[in-house]
Amino acid sequence: MHADQRGPEFRSALGRLISIPERAFSDEVWGRTPLLTRASELDRTFEDLLTPADVDELVSHRGVRTPFARMAKDGALLDKSEFTSSAGFGAEMPDQLDSSAVLSAFADGHTLVLQGLHRLWPPLIDFTRDLVDDLGHPSQVNAYITPAASTGFSPHYDVHDVFVLQISGEKRWMIHPPVHTHPLSNQPWSDRREAVEKQASNTPYLDTVLTPGDVLYLPRGWIHSAEALGDTTIHLTIGVASFNDYDIAHRVLGALQDDARIREPLPAGLDLTDPDATAPHVDRVLDNVAAALERIRSDPEARRSIADELAARLVAITRPAPVDPLRTVAFIASLDAASLVTWRQGLSPRITRSNGRVHVGLRDKTISLPDECADALDDLRSGQPRRVADMRGLDPDSALVVAKRLLREGIIVPSE
CATH class of the missing domain: 3.90.930.40 (Outer Surface Protein A; domain 3)
Structure with a gap:
C-alpha cells in the first residue's frame, strides 16, 4: 500500500512486529540482539494471519504436499510416509498430507511444521510481501504446531534472522548467545553441534514464555529451543535471509575473473605441498588482487555492476505480489x-x-x-x-x- 493511502491506524508489516520505532530497530537491534515485544505493547493479535481453524483447513482441505510439511519429535524428523499418502482418484500424488495420519502423529507428540506459507496462505503471502518491502531482504514463513508439553526441535541456531509470532497457546523459549556470530548459509549449527549443546546447557540469555500476540526477534546465530506449555501451541517463524557484507565481497571477488593476471596458471612443476615454494606466489596474488580491487574502487561502472548483481540476486529469490x-x-x-x-x-x-x-x-x-x-x-x-x-x-x-x-x-x- 502506498504511503498516501495509509490511514492514521496504519502499521507497516514490520511495525506490527515491534514496539520501538523502525529506525531504532534498524540501528540498534537488527542483526545485533534479540528483541521481545509483548502483545500488550501494541494491543494486537495475529488472528488475521493464521488461526487454529486455518491450520485444520490447510491440513485437511488444501492438498498440501511435502516438502511444504514435515513432522518432528524431540529433534528427530518423522519419515514422510508416516503422515502422507495419495489423495485418490484425480489426485494420486503420494506425498499429500493425510489428515488422519497427521492426527495420529500429532497426538503422539509430534510437532507439525507447515513450510513456505508465504507461497500457500493468502494472508501470509500479502504480509510477507509487505515485510520484504519494509526490510529489503528476502523473507519466508513456516508455522509450527506443537502438542502440549512437547519439544519439536533440540537447541539450534538458524542461518537467517527470525521473527517468532505466537498465534495460540503458550510456549517457553530459551535463548542463548551465539557460538558462531552471523553464520552464513553454508555454516549450519550441525557443524558446531558440540559447541551449541554446551552453550545451551548454560544459563539462558533469555528465558521467557510467549503468549498470543507476542513477538520474539532473533538475529541469525542465536541459539534457541522451545517447549509447548499447557494446550497445543501455534507460532509462525518468519525467516529473513539477510544479505550481508560477504555477499558484496563474494561479488567483488567474482569481478576479479576479468583480470588476466589473476587467471594466470601457477608454474609447472611447483610443489604445492611445500608452503615455502607457494608463499611467493601467494604474495604475488595478494599484490595483484589489491591492485585489481583498487581499479574496481576507482571505476564507478564496475562498482555499479556489483550493485546490479546484488539487485538481480534479490529479484531472483523474491517474488512480486501475485496477479489475478x-x-x-x-x-x-x-x-x-x-x-x-x-x-x-x-x-x-x-x-x-x-x-x-x-x-x-x-x-x-x-x-x-x-x-x-x-x-x-x-x-x-x-x-x-x-x-x-x-x-x-x-x-x-x-x-x-x-x-x-x-x-x-x-x-x-x-x-x-
Whole structure:
C-alpha cells in the first residue's frame, strides 16, 4: 500500500512486529540482539494471519504436499510416509498430507511444521510481501504446531534472522548467545553441534514464555529451543535471509575473473605441498588482487555492476505480489481512459533506454516500449494509482495501448 493511502491506524508489516520505532530497530537491534515485544505493547493479535481453524483447513482441505510439511519429535524428523499418502482418484500424488495420519502423529507428540506459507496462505503471502518491502531482504514463513508439553526441535541456531509470532497457546523459549556470530548459509549449527549443546546447557540469555500476540526477534546465530506449555501451541517463524557484507565481497571477488593476471596458471612443476615454494606466489596474488580491487574502487561502472548483481540476486529469490489472471483479462477488455492502474508491488525491473526505446528488464524477459513511455513508467513506479488518461507523455489512444501491454505482461495491475 502506498504511503498516501495509509490511514492514521496504519502499521507497516514490520511495525506490527515491534514496539520501538523502525529506525531504532534498524540501528540498534537488527542483526545485533534479540528483541521481545509483548502483545500488550501494541494491543494486537495475529488472528488475521493464521488461526487454529486455518491450520485444520490447510491440513485437511488444501492438498498440501511435502516438502511444504514435515513432522518432528524431540529433534528427530518423522519419515514422510508416516503422515502422507495419495489423495485418490484425480489426485494420486503420494506425498499429500493425510489428515488422519497427521492426527495420529500429532497426538503422539509430534510437532507439525507447515513450510513456505508465504507461497500457500493468502494472508501470509500479502504480509510477507509487505515485510520484504519494509526490510529489503528476502523473507519466508513456516508455522509450527506443537502438542502440549512437547519439544519439536533440540537447541539450534538458524542461518537467517527470525521473527517468532505466537498465534495460540503458550510456549517457553530459551535463548542463548551465539557460538558462531552471523553464520552464513553454508555454516549450519550441525557443524558446531558440540559447541551449541554446551552453550545451551548454560544459563539462558533469555528465558521467557510467549503468549498470543507476542513477538520474539532473533538475529541469525542465536541459539534457541522451545517447549509447548499447557494446550497445543501455534507460532509462525518468519525467516529473513539477510544479505550481508560477504555477499558484496563474494561479488567483488567474482569481478576479479576479468583480470588476466589473476587467471594466470601457477608454474609447472611447483610443489604445492611445500608452503615455502607457494608463499611467493601467494604474495604475488595478494599484490595483484589489491591492485585489481583498487581499479574496481576507482571505476564507478564496475562498482555499479556489483550493485546490479546484488539487485538481480534479490529479484531472483523474491517474488512480486501475485496477479489475478482472469480478473486482469476482464479488466483489459473493459479498459478505458478512466480506469485506475498501479505498479505491481514488489516488481523491481531494470529499466534502461537505448535506440529510441525504453526497456523493462524482468526476471525472465525484457519488454521494449517506445521511448515516450519513459515518463509514464516513472510515474507508475511511484506506486500511486493512476488513471490511464493521466499516463504522462502519451496521448489517449497510446495510453490505452501501453496500459494494455503493461497489464498483459504483469507489470501493472488493476487498482482496487
